[in-house]
Amino acid sequence: MTVTEFVDGPLWYFALAVFFLGIAWRLVVILANGWRGDLSRPRRSGLTGSVRALFSRFAPAPGIGRRIGLHLTGGYLFHLGLFALLLFAAPHVAFYAERLSLPAWQPMPHWAFVLVSELAFIGLMLLWLNRVLNPVTRLISSTGDHLSSILTFLVMLSGCLALEQAHEPLRVLHFFLVEVLMIYFPFSSLMHAFTFVLSREALGYRYGRRGVPV
Amino acid sequence: MAVDMNVFRGFLQQVRQLPAMAQPTECPDTERVAAVKAVFKERIDAGVASHLEACVHCGICAEACHFFVQTGDPQFTPIHKLEPLRRFYRREKGPFAWLYRLIERDIEETDLEQWQRLVYDSCTECGRCSFACPQGVDIAHMVVIMRRALANAGLIPAGLRAVEQEQGSQGTVFGVGPKQLMAAVEALRVRGYEVPVDKDKADVLVLTATTDILLFHDAMESTVRIMNHLGVDWTIHTCAFEGANFGMLSGYEKVQKAASERIIREAIRCGAKVVIIPECGHAYPAMRWEGANEHGEPLPFEVMAISEFIGRQVMDGKLSLKPIGKGRRVTYHDPCKVGRHGGVFDEPRAVLDALGVERVELPDNREMNYCCGGGAGLFVIDTAERYRALAFDLKRKQVEATGAQSLITACDSCRLSFLAGTDRTQWDRPIESLVELVGQALPD
Numbered sequence: 205m206t207v208t209e210f211v212d213g214p215l216w217y218f219a220l221a222v223f224f225l226g227i228a229w230r231l232v233v234i235l236a237n238g239w240r241g242d243l244s245r246p247r248r249s250g251l252t253g254s255v256r257a258l259f260s261r262f263a264p265a266p267g268i269g270r271r272i273g274l275h276l277t278g279g280y281l282f283h284l285g286l287f288a289l290l291l292f293a294a295p296h297v298a299f300y301a302e303r304l305s306l307p308a309w310q311p312m313p314h315w316a317f318v319l320v321s322e323l324a325f326i327g328l329m330l331l332w333l334n335r336v337l338n339p340v341t342r343l344i345s346s347t348g349d350h351l352s353s354i355l356t357f358l359v360m361l362s363g364c365l366a367l368e369q370a371h372e373p374l375r376v377l378h379f380f381l382v383e384v385l386m387i388y389f390p391f392s393s394l395m396h397a398f399t400f401v402l403s404r405e406a407l408g409y410r411y412g413r414r415g416v417p418v
Numbered sequence: 419m420a421v422d423m424n425v426f427r428g429f430l431q432q433v434r435q436l437p438a439m440a441q442p443t444e445c446p447d448t449e450r451v452a453a454v455k456a457v458f459k460e461r462i463d464a465g466v467a468s469h470l471e472a473c474v475h476c477g478i479c480a481e482a483c484h485f486f487v488q489t490g491d492p493q494f495t496p497i498h499k500l501e502p503l504r505r506f507y508r509r510e511k512g513p514f515a516w517l518y519r520l521i522e523r524d525i526e527e528t529d530l531e532q533w534q535r536l537v538y539d540s541c542t543e544c545g546r547c548s549f550a551c552p553q554g555v556d557i558a559h560m561v562v563i564m565r566r567a568l569a570n571a572g573l574i575p576a577g578l579r580a581v582e583q584e585q586g587s588q589g590t591v592f593g594v595g596p597k598q599l600m601a602a603v604e605a606l607r608v609r610g611y612e613v614p615v616d617k618d619k620a621d622v623l624v625l626t627a628t629t630d631i632l633l634f635h636d637a638m639e640s641t642v643r644i645m646n647h648l649g650v651d652w653t654i655h656t657c658a659f660e661g662a663n664f665g666m667l668s669g670y671e672k673v674q675k676a677a678s679e680r681i682i683r684e685a686i687r688c689g690a691k692v693v694i695i696p697e698c699g700h701a702y703p704a705m706r707w708e709g710a711n712e713h714g715e716p717l718p719f720e721v722m723a724i725s726e727f728i729g730r731q732v733m734d735g736k737l738s739l740k741p742i743g744k745g746r747r748v749t750y751h752d753p754c755k756v757g758r759h760g761g762v763f764d765e766p767r768a769v770l771d772a773l774g775v776e777r778v779e780l781p782d783n784r785e786m787n788y789c790c791g792g793g794a795g796l797f798v799i800d801t802a803e804r805y806r807a808l809a810f811d812l813k814r815k816q817v818e819a820t821g822a823q824s825l826i827t828a829c830d831s832c833r834l835s836f837l838a839g840t841d842r843t844q845w846d847r848p849i850e851s852l853v854e855l856v857g858q859a860l861p862d
Contacts, residue, residue: 229513230471230513230514232513233467233512233513234464234467234468234471234513235464236464237462237463237464237466237467237511238463238464239463239464239465240461240463240465241711242707242710242711243710243711243713243714243715243716243717244706244707244708244709244710244711244716244717245710245716245717245720245721247761248761257554261551261552261553261554262552264550264552265482265549265550265786266782266785266786267781267782267786268478268481268482268550268786271481271487272478272481275476275477275478279476279552334477335475338477339490339492340477340480340486340492340495341475341476341477342492343492343493343495343498344475344477344492344495344497344498345475346475349474349475391514391517393473393474393475395471396471396472396473396474396553399468399471399472399553400472400552400553400554402464402468402471402472403468403469403471403472403553403554403555403556404472404553404554405468405554406464406465406468406469406554406556407469407548407551407554407555407556408554410465410556410559411761414707414759414760414761415760415761416757416758416759416760416761416785417785418549418554418785
């Protein structure tokens with residue numbers, strides 16, 4: 205078996221399994237802790253608070269935005285850019301159709317790919333520089349946080365290099381790094397892509413029933 | 419009537435003596451880590467686990483914390499204050515505990531001593547960080563768990579411990595018990611007020627606070643006048659009058675439960691439909707949100723902060739006030755425990771509008787208001803004095819930016835903190851109580 209065959213075959217399936225089983229396991233263990241009930245008389249609906257918090261937290265809290273310009277710029281650029289690339293980069297659309305049997309949709313044009321990639325890179329670099337240079341994030345960041353940033357950077361970099369699909373080794377390298385990231389994902393803080401929903405729900409429910417706009 | 423600052427300074431001196439009055443704790447040094455872990459284990463539910471799992475260590479919470487904003491010291495980063503809880507979760511309850519037990523060190527006793535400072539001295543549980551976190555991590559809720567854990571390990575700071583021990587053993591706070599309450603009641607009766615005490619049955623049970631008896635006499639007088647003016651069937655009870663709950667502030671659940679139960683028992687016995695909490699910030703969540711949980715079943719009565727009660731009367735058209743504030747520009751400080759933790763925002767503003775004042779908002783207000791710096795018992799923690807001063811300086815700048823002539827609040831703890839700051843800096847803006855203003859504005 206060649207390296208390409210290994211990366212395209214067994215490693216891909218292994219990565220997929222670890223990714224989905226790991227995520228499921230982590231979510232199950234979180235939820236298995238159960239919920240402490242609240243016997244206090246609610247002022248308003250906790251459910252409404254949950255729904256509200258799920259969406260309201262995409263925008264900075266009033267008065268906080270002016271203090272977190274770097275986080276905001278880096279955060280929005282990176283996350284929006286990443287999702288645009290994941291969903292609309294032409295090779296990804298083709299991959300989803302071929303390997304996951306999804307119907308193909310209209311990919312973004314090449315110029316848009318270049319622009320979005322650059323913005324996403326800028327966002328990621330801003331966030332990582334902040335993590336490394338800001339005394340607060342330096343204190344609270346773990347090795348895992350840095351590893352997540354580095355792996356994501358490498359995946360994006362190799363993806364850009366492989367864009368033209370002219371060099372097979374570059375495509376294989378990109379695919380290999382994606383698989384490493386997928387295996388690492390359930391063990392890391394990258395899981396916030398899922399856990400943020402639970403966390404916002406819990407906060408929104410708690411304060412929603414107290415009648416506080418979350 | 420302004421607070422007698424000499425009496426206030428005497429009170430401050432008393433507060434500074436508190437650490438010397440604290441009794442040693444029962445938890446041996448060797449059992450502290452186990453005591454902390456026992457609380458962590460009991461308190462981590464799916465909500466807490468979600469919060470711990472969702473944090474990406476972005477540091478935005480620091481930008482919401484008054485102590486960080488004022489010092490720039492990363493130690494005050496709110497999520498950092500939860501490090502022992504996070505470590506316990508990862509090593510002992512998390513989905514990959516087997517892995518983290520290999521690569522992450524366990525909690526040690528020295529950690530607890532370090533985090534005692536961070537969780538008590540430099541956190542008022544104000545919750546502003548919870549509202550700033552983009553992931554929705556409820557840091558304030560977890561600080562409460564941290565305090566409970568440290569309290570279980572006998573690590574409550576001495577000043578706070580002294581008051582908690584007094585309330586736990588004698589049922590009094592700062593030496594105020596039924597005798598001192600009755601002296602205050604008699605003083606009001608001498609002035610011609612009818613003050614119902616220990617009635618068998620009453621629709622409304624009114625609580626008071628030690629600070630109202632010792633310092634803020636007008637708050638108690640105004641409450642009596644308001645209740646009588648509204649013609650409410652009310653009473654104060656000598657067995658259950660103290661709203662303050664130093665069990666909750668310190669994190670010592672046994673005392674919290676006992677203090678709450680005393681009130682709940684009496685409210686049920688006299689058939690109260692409503693229990694009114696005085697202008698004592700933490701007393702509100704202690705009864706309104708935690709009371710039923712401590713009691714073990716829903717409370718058969720409503721719990722309202724006095725500012726909330728008056729506000730509702732005004733909003734429902736049942737209470738008219740004289741517009742005593744014409745031409746006065748004021749700003750309102752939302753007490754964290756009543757506002758951000760309780761949802762009481764509109765009622766006090768309705769009262770201020772009824773008073774006819776020109777109400778201007780602080781740059782950060784309502785659920786994003788900055789804390790006074792003295793909440794969650796910091797006012798009685800001597801080692802936190804420096805931090806309280808820093809928080810006051812921030813508030814002072816914000817008040818001055820509004821051009822308000824006075825700062826109005828509805829919490830004794832906020833008032834104490836602001837008065838201490840005013841006294842220290844010789845600030846010229848009066849700190850006023852909402853209930854006292856209403857007392858002055860009742861129709862003849």
